[in-house]
Amino acid sequence: MSENILEMRNIVKQFPGVLANDNVNFQVRRGEVHCLLGENGAGKSTLMNILYGLYDQTSGDILLNGEVVNISSPRVAIEHGIGMVHQHFMLIPALTVIENVILGMPENSQILDLDAASKKLMELANKYHIKLNPNDMVENLSVGEEQRLEILKALFRGADLLILDEPTAVLTPQEVEELFKMIHKLTNEGHTVIFISHKLNEVMYISDRITVLRNGRSCETVNKENTDKHQLANLMVGRDINLDIEKPPAQLGETVLEMKDVHAMSVKGVEALRGVTLDIRKGEILGVAGVDGNGQDELLECITGLKPVTKGTIKVNGEDMTNASPRNIMKSGVGHIPANRHKRGMILEMPVKENLMMIDYYKKKFANGMLLKWDEIEKESEELVKEFNVKTASIDTPAGTLSGGNQQKMVLARELSRSPVFLIAAHPVRGLDIGATEFVRTRILDERNRGAGVLLVSTELEEIMSMSDRIAVMYEGEIMGIVNREDATVSELGLMMAGSKRQVD
Ligand SMILES: Nc1ncnc2c1ncn2[C@@H]1O[C@H](COP(=O)(O)OP(=O)(O)O)[C@@H](O)[C@H]1O
Numbered sequence: 001m002s003e004n005i006l007e008m009r010n011i012v013k014q015f016p017g018v019l020a021n022d023n024v025n026f027q028v029r030r031g032e033v034h035c036l037l038g039e040n041g042a043g044k045s046t047l048m049n050i051l052y053g054l055y056d057q058t059s060g061d062i063l064l065n066g067e068v069v070n071i072s073s074p075r076v077a078i079e080h081g082i083g084m085v086h087q088h089f090m091l092i093p094a095l096t097v098i099e100n101v102i103l104g105m106p107e108n109s110q111i112l113d114l115d116a117a118s119k120k121l122m123e124l125a126n127k128y129h130i131k132l133n134p135n136d137m138v139e140n141l142s143v144g145e146e147q148r149l150e151i152l153k154a155l156f157r158g159a160d161l162l163i164l165d166e167p168t169a170v171l172t173p174q175e176v177e178e179l180f181k182m183i184h185k186l187t188n189e190g191h192t193v194i195f196i197s198h199k200l201n202e203v204m205y206i207s208d209r210i211t212v213l214r215n216g217r218s219c220e221t222v223n224k225e226n227t228d229k230h231q232l233a234n235l236m237v238g239r240d241i242n243l244d245i246e247k248p249p250a251q252l253g254e255t256v257l258e259m260k261d262v263h264a265m266s267v268k269g270v271e272a273l274r275g276v277t278l279d280i281r282k283g284e285i286l287g288v289a290g291v292d293g294n295g296q297d298e299l300l301e302c303i304t305g306l307k308p309v310t311k312g313t314i315k316v317n318g319e320d321m322t323n324a325s326p327r328n329i330m331k332s333g334v335g336h337i338p339a340n341r342h343k344r345g346m347i348l349e350m351p352v353k354e355n356l357m358m359i360d361y362y363k364k365k366f367a368n369g370m371l372l373k374w375d376e377i378e379k380e381s382e383e384l385v386k387e388f389n390v391k392t393a394s395i396d397t398p399a400g401t402l403s404g405g406n407q408q409k410m411v412l413a414r415e416l417s418r419s420p421v422f423l424i425a426a427h428p429v430r431g432l433d434i435g436a437t438e439f440v441r442t443r444i445l446d447e448r449n450r451g452a453g454v455l456l457v458s459t460e461l462e463e464i465m466s467m468s469d470r471i472a473v474m475y476e477g478e479i480m481g482i483v484n485r486e487d488a489t490v491s492e493l494g495l496m497m498a499g500s501k502r503q504v505d
């Protein structure tokens, strides 16, 4: 008898043009929390989607309790006691809790009527101390509640081995704690959990063992007791990584951003900013924390002139820029690393050199009236590509063909080469690997140390905590409080992220 509940042997998954899994070996023991750790694109979701019957492997075997199985669909996976909660939830908002749970159940299943199903669901919910009303509409649930429902739904269907794909990405720290409690309860009762993550802190907290995937290959499985964050980071990246960010004390200068009672509407026509007041001075990083969708996008759009301000004022470098044009705002000394670089930061089809010059082309140095000085543009582009370590075949390569990290370095090169007085960095490392992350963060800190004021918006609390001098928390379009970094605790920030105003004594 094998002690492994699951063994995946030499799994290969070839997508057109992408080898997502390259001979992966992965073994999970009954009753453990096994983390699958790896950078974005390492092949974690693909491997688990194969296990859950969503994809066929190109080659390789899956063994459950020592027997080779053919998992041709999620239904077969469920029959084998495998449950999966995806990164993006798959519940239907217009249905009730219980309707979602029984939706898609086999027709010959025991649970035919809603009442019996509700009763069984409530028993499960009580067992895991989860508050739930089977008749609530799913659209009224919070993100955390939806996730708990997804887990219960998997258990309802008899999941013994539960796969959670990046489950903490959408949660507040308190919700993460609740989730971890639930995971412990599950494993105490004999369930097995595969926990996918790229966050070292939580991996070191929750797992028994950890398997690291890098570039589609499984590089090592380690016991939590025998490893640390540093080793895991090195395994993920394949080279030595410095996790600590060093930061001299802030040297504060004049105010670069001053927002007073700013209001704005969302695209849906509801008020998305409800009286935001904050300021940023030269030489400091103000981090804006919050769960995605609490007005951060609208905040950035108002500051950069992309969304009308319905009430209140915004001053940039002392000048009133309320409802000014994006062009005039940028010209007043603002640099912007946008959240969605494909939509706002670059033109994918244009060569790197034109992307680098997108904002400055009208300047004397690069243009003579209507004529562009291409030799100057090319010289400057070559220098920027070198300085910012942008890996590209040449400056004539279409920007869209670069990797995500190199696209971001290109945007960074363009924005920082203008020496902005005020830098806006929106989710600057989202989707980047550890190496590019290290580079981008260091450059942003350099700007602060040079004396720029920086607005950093991020949903990653770790990033906010390590970069910021002060931290503001947004919830439903309001600032719940602003805390100095030295005084900030994860639990206080977490409470504010969930909507409680800061208690000032
Ligand atoms: N359905 C698909 N078709 C083509 N390529 C895919 C598909 N799904 C994932 N990939 C590619 O496979 C690689 C691994 O992706 P994924 O398993 O999602 O990584 P992770 O979950 O570790 O971030 C990536 O390069 C991704 O772009």
Ligand SMILES: [Mg+2]
Residues within 6 Å of the ligand: 044, 045, 046, 087, 165
């Ligand atoms: Mg994934």
